[in-house]
Amino acid sequence: MESFDVVVIGAGVSGLYLSKLLENSKTSYVTLEKRSAIGTYGPRIISLETLKKLEMPKEKLIHPIHKINFCSSDETTLKIDDKNNRGYVVNLKDIEEHLFERINNKKQIKFNENVVDFDLNSRILKLLNGKEIKFKKLVLATGILGVKFRNKLGITHPRNVFCYSIEIKAKDDITTIIDNELANGFYGWVIPLEDGKIEIGYGSEELNIRDKKEIDGRLKSLAHLRKYKFKKALRVNGGFIPTGTINKRCNHEWIIIGDASGGEPMLGGSIHKCIDEARLCHDALIQNLNGETISMKNYEIEWEKLFYKDLVSQTKIRQILDETDNNKINQVFKELQGEKIAGDGLINDLFRNVIMNLKEWYFDKRYNKFNNPPLHRTDPFYHFVK
Numbered sequence: 001m002e003s004f005d006v007v008v009i010g011a012g013v014s015g016l017y018l019s020k021l022l023e024n025s026k027t028s029y030v031t032l033e034k035r036s037a038i039g040t041y042g043p044r045i046i047s048l049e050t051l052k053k054l055e056m057p058k059e060k061l062i063h064p065i066h067k068i069n070f071c072s073s074d075e076t077t078l079k080i081d082d083k084n085n086r087g088y089v090v091n092l093k094d095i096e097e098h099l100f101e102r103i104n105n106k107k108q109i110k111f112n113e114n115v116v117d118f119d120l121n122s123r124i125l126k127l128l129n130g131k132e133i134k135f136k137k138l139v140l141a142t143g144i145l146g147v148k149f150r151n152k153l154g155i156t157h158p159r160n161v162f163c164y165s166i167e168i169k170a171k172d173d174i175t176t177i178i179d180n181e182l183a184n185g186f187y188g189w190v191i192p193l194e195d196g197k198i199e200i201g202y203g204s205e206e207l208n209i210r211d212k213k214e215i216d217g218r219l220k221s222l223a224h225l226r227k228y229k230f231k232k233a234l235r236v237n238g239g240f241i242p243t244g245t246i247n248k249r250c251n252h253e254w255i256i257i258g259d260a261s262g263g264e265p266m267l268g269g270s271i272h273k274c275i276d277e278a279r280l281c282h283d284a285l286i287q288n289l290n291g292e293t294i295s296m297k298n299y300e301i302e303w304e305k306l307f308y309k310d311l312v313s314q315t316k317i318r319q320i321l322d323e324t325d326n327n328k329i330n331q332v333f334k335e336l337q338g339e340k341i342a343g344d345g346l347i348n349d350l351f352r353n354v355i356m357n358l359k360e361w362y363f364d365k366r367y368n369k370f371n372n373p374p375l376h377r378t379d380p381f382y383h384f385v386k
């Protein structure tokens with residue numbers, strides 16, 4: 001039976017980034033991927049800092065991000081339009097292929113290998129083809145598909161948002177549409193692509209939406225997107241994004257990273273979280289395998305140092321937004337029009353800015369209502385919001 005110090009399940013961004021780090025530190029590892037090849041199609045908005053960490057070649061960057069619009073349900077738009085280059089639109093397929101290319105010994109990434117089960121006592125995992133592999137440490141980088149493994153490890157589910165998007169021929173700037181009726185729990189968006197195309201999309205917490213006609217209807221009823229109603233869809237994408245986090249990230253034998261461990265409360269899973277978690281995971285694995293630590297608990301400690309503050313603030317913002325109806329959001333947007341929206345970051349930072357204004361302007365100053373917002377979510381981080 002083959003045996004490795006580390007077995008990584010999943011060759012998405014998290015698994016591939018981690019694989020390169022493990023290769024660099026000369027650890028014996030294998031990465032098992034059930035797909036037959038790398039490459040998930042879809043535009044992603046990535047900050048300059050993350051692109052630097054990814055070492056993405058310039059020719060793979062589709063579109064620089066200068067202008068960002070925030071739009072409420074009655075078409076009131078707040079604009080950010082300055083010279084700062086905040087990041088780029090990049091195709092996820094290019095990121096995954098680039099991460100794969102950086103790995104010298106490509107044989108360590110094994111395709112068509114579907115992990116069906118593992119036993120933490122004997123430290124043996126089983127593949128669909130009947131093969132078994134022995135491991136010292138297991139990394140779950142399975143993305144949102146790893147639900148059955150999360151159950152097995154006693155991990156609570158994060159919240160997931162259903163996202164649907166289409167590509168059309170048009171020109172537009174990055175736009176975020178906040179609409180708590182049509183896109184509740186998430187938002188609508190426009191992302192400029194190459195060749196005069198854009199992606200328009202939206203996410204909703206109503207996981208029971210399965211009717212394509214209804215989804216399509218909702219998408220094209222969103223403010224800012226109504227004008228694209230009669231445009232032909234060149235390509236359709238759909239899937240789930242985690243927007244909640246989990247209760248447990250590691251144990252003596254395993255660590256869970258990337259979308260498998262949840263996503264940011266405001267934006268959902270994200271590339272920057274995948275690569276930062278992969279780096280922390282690598283450090284905890286190496287320290288433990290070298291005998292410098294007795295457990296991998298360090299992962300959890302370092303994780304909290306890096307993500308906790310942002311997660312709490314995002315959770316608060318999500319909560320404020322969820323508790324606010326469209327009329328109130330429209331009113332606040334109207335009051336904010338013409339104001340300069342501060343911050344040099346990407347949508348996350350700017351979102352925070354807009355929504356914190358919403359909190360300050362509408363609730364604290366006028367109605368003093370949100371000092372003790374009701375806690376109605378099951379997300380484990382909600383108990384930190386006091």
Ligand SMILES: Cc1cc2nc3c(=O)[nH]c(=O)nc-3n(C[C@H](O)[C@H](O)[C@H](O)COP(=O)(O)OP(=O)(O)OC[C@H]3O[C@@H](n4cnc5c(N)ncnc54)[C@H](O)[C@@H]3O)c2cc1C
Nearest residue numbers: 010012013014033034044045115142143258259269270271
């Ligand atoms: C519509 C949409 C828009 C997004 N926009 C952005 C954005 O603008 N900016 C941003 O930063 N992020 C964005 N994201 C999030 C980002 O794409 C994800 O956070 C990231 O790609 C997740 O990578 P991952 O490696 O954790 O998971 P995945 O990419 O899901 O990879 C997991 C891999 O594990 C494999 N696997 C699962 N189970 C098994 C098994 N049992 N055996 C073997 N292999 C297995 C899967 O086949 C898969 O290849 C977006 C996501 C979506 C869906």
